Amino acid sequence: MENKNEHINFLESGLLSPFKKWSAKWSLWPCHFITSCCGVELAHAFASGYDGERLGTLNMGISRQSNYIIIEGTITRKMARALQFVWGQMPDPKFVNVIGACGERGGIFWNSYNITHPSDIVPVDFFIPGCPVTPESILRGVRATQDKISGIDRKTIEFKKVELPFEKQLEERMVPTSPKLFAPTPAIKVDVKSEVDWDHGRELEKKLKKELDGLYKSITITGTNSIAIRTTQENLMEVARKLRDQMKMDHVKSVNVIEVP
Template sequence: MEENIKFLRSGILAPIKKWGTHWSLWPVHLVTACCGAELAHAFASGYDGERIGALNYGIARQTNLIIVEGAITRKMARVLRITWEQMPDPKFVIIMGTCGLNGGVFWNSYHLVKPFEVVPVNYFIPGCPSTPEALLRGIRQLQNEIRTGEPRSSIEFEKVDLGKGKMMPVTPKSPKKISLAPSIVVNVPRKADEETKKLADEISKLGLATTVTGKNRIALRVEKDELVDAAKKLQNFGFDHVKNVNVIDVPNEDKFIVEYHLGSYSKRELMPVVLNLFTELPRSEPKLKSLAKIFPSADYMEREMHDFFGVVFEGNEWMGRKFLLAPDTPEYPLKKDFKLEEEKYLR
């Protein structure tokens, strides 16, 4: 078997094989971000990538080149690996855009992986997004590599001497500290029209302290033990669903703010209103009774907040495991004291 492969790579037929592969690089493209639009441009009538024999093909089994367009998340890495393994040898990988190179705008983010750790990469195409010319140049470079056998960059950048004065005076020091952010107040009273005020008064009659925070916006603060009672009262009042569940991490005050935005589809005068039902939790013991039984639409969003912040919604069945994040994501990535990978400054 080894001998046969060696014969294929350097035997008497190798030049023919190289010629065929050279002119027939069919890219299967894995679009994860905006670079896909640039790839479409590169193969449309303006630039026409088919000129150089590259035909876009949807199926990995029958192609020999994969173009990864955009950031690869932890979940997507698996897909990339499977797609790459499906392809028959000889196969090549081109990574397009800055996101695949070093993360781009998602640099040092908890959910990204580096594509070159997942698959062996032949060429990187820089740019955010890369231009069609750059992509076609990348394919040409790959053709050159197949023909001559040696990979090389298609461009050499001029080296610029940064003088002493341009040095950054102080590089950021590690470990980084959490800044003492100004305290976050959710229920700042603001001016509003009469109807909203009237509605807020009506809700206040239920025994709940409301604040009007804008036109059709009402905030309502409760203690964490009273949350379920308050939700039941509001349900009887006419609110029938949760639009959004939100958690705000305030580490310098040692608390989480948990918000439920309630709305109504069934009662006409409540339809434009968004009611912010919020409570505060200590960071050391972030436990709360779930509202998923009362408002079923809160279920998934509570799971997601559990993924991100580690707030335990007691009564929700999904607590303690990952819902939307990949299983190997580090725990509670949106907490403010989450430790990111330390970056290194060269100078």
């Protein structure tokens, strides 16, 4: 695998170095290598809200016209060959960002037999952690790459070591106390009456009330071609038999079971 600073060295060489840096910095055209769910965050980052293109990053779907690849997810052994192929098609100088926990160390698939690390396949400039990554972090990775091109040392995240006091409470893993206030369970209503122009439905409602007399709590027209029958657990089977045998109904569209205290 080539040296990840090879392209930076190219930009810093020669009399035209300032112009090469300037053009590369504001012309990062990413090719998206999407293998996992972090890819959806790119749409957010480059939509009108965050407007990632204001940084000069114009999304390209063709590797031969890209100089910046964003690896968006887990790289399996099968996809490693595709990644290397796409990387080889990109013109120099080119740069790599890896986003998400899956791209960095495999994420939840870290111990799978077929997982590889992108840094073993192509020279990675920056890792952007997250599960999923945020649009801000994606743009932070773009800015970090631009700063690297300009010769500024940057990191997308900084870690610091802190001493956490070990207490007995941490070992016992105390259960949190119950809330002092309880919100009442909201009423669920599936038989709300609707005033619709449905003459056949009103006739059918009267017939149902006659045939199911004593077996239902309510029979309500909830919309055109929709009648809700509310019954009890004990009468459910008998209601179904009467609908089948006496009303000659042979198709069940929906049965809702609601038990809310």
